[in-house]
Amino acid sequence: MRISFVNHTFLRGSGPDRVILELSKRLKRTHTVEIYACRYNSGLFHLRCIKAFGFPIPLPNHGLFKVLKESDVVNIHFYPFCIYAPLSKGSVVLTFHGWTDIPEHEVSSLLWAGRHVVMNLLKIAAKNCSLIISVSRYLVDKIGKNAKTIVIPNGVDLSLYRPGKDRNYVLYVGRLVWYKGVHELILAMTKIRMDLHVVGHGPELSRLRRLTKHLRLEKKIKFLGILPEEKLIEEYRNCSFLVSASKWEGFGMPFLEANACAKPVIGYNRAAIPERIKHGYNGFLVNNLRELKHYMRLLEEDEALRKEIGVKGRKLAKRYDWDLIAKKYEKAFESVLR
Secondary structure, X not given: OEEEEEEEEEOOOOHHHHHHHHHHHHHOOOOEEEEEEEEEOOOOOOOOOOOOOOOOOXXXXXHHHHHHHHOOEEEEOOHHHHHHHHHOOOEEEEEEOOOOOOOHHHOOHHHHHHHHHHHHHHHHHHOOOOEEEEOOHHHHHHHOOOOOEEEOOOOEOOOOOOOOOOOOEEEEEOOOOHHHOHHHHHHHHHHOOOEEEEEOOOOOHHHHHHHHHHOOOOOOEEEEEOOOHHHHHHHHHHXXXXXXXXXXXXXXXXXXXXXXXXXXXXXXXXXXXHHHOOEOOOEEEEOOHHHHHHHHHHHHHXXXXXXXXXXXXXXXXXXXXXXXXXXXXXXXXXXXXX
16 A cells, blocks of 8 residues: 555654654555655654645645545545545545543633634544544544544554653653643642652743742752653653643543553543543542542552552553554555545
8 A cells, every 4th residue: 555644743742743653664564655744853754745835734735636646545634634635546544633622611712612613624524534533432522423433542662661660750741731730730749749750841831830939849840841752761661650630632642651661640530531541450530639639649658559550551551552553554544445
């Protein structure tokens, strides 16, 4: 097969772009694989790139039309590109990574209105596709159940993400945006003796630093920014457990990566997060800040429990090995060949 992956970006630190990278590395062993993007980091992988005037939007573009004409399967990871699916000679498969879906009272009215517009456009665009791949069961409900929709989760490289030491610190990995709830983690740290390592960047950084200073936690909370993968893996392997107060995840990659490193995880019982966490097995699900503090203290105080849950988490993560996920994608692509 000639497979083309299309996204508006191909950048370090992007979840969907990481999916494209991992699938490409495996599928290129037996297929012709190309990657097209509007914005990209060179050197990540063998990459052919389309330029949409420097903007990550689906403008009409000769390069994109060429992809649609020459590919057997076009796997789109940025749904607006689906509007061009009828022009494709081959089959178009959409991988849907999600759109923030949280209660109206927790977001601005503009974002809430924008959410409805986006979801309606998505449903229209999806009609042009031969197949829709959702990365979680939760997202299937958002785009509407139909015969063209299947679930294939994201994966993890078990050869890289593997068990390490327990160096007595709590880890958060993710963007620093308001709905990720990092401020709740900082508030919870007033009751925790361990340090907190915050990996990620975003518009909330200044506010989070001010809150940290206000609570006099500067020595306990370390903002590490965006790390190269090898450093990120070290953080996972050496932490005691991973915690997130995010109110929305379309998949929840950090939970899977932490489990692969045999680390317990804590997350909110919302969106797709319950698909990553089995309460009491590989981690704990919480509903509010009080429960978040409780389970953070529980894991901090019980090293044996951390080890027990970590082993179960590693066992669970083996179901998501990227080699297995790539085979599922390959089978899905073959099913829609024209």
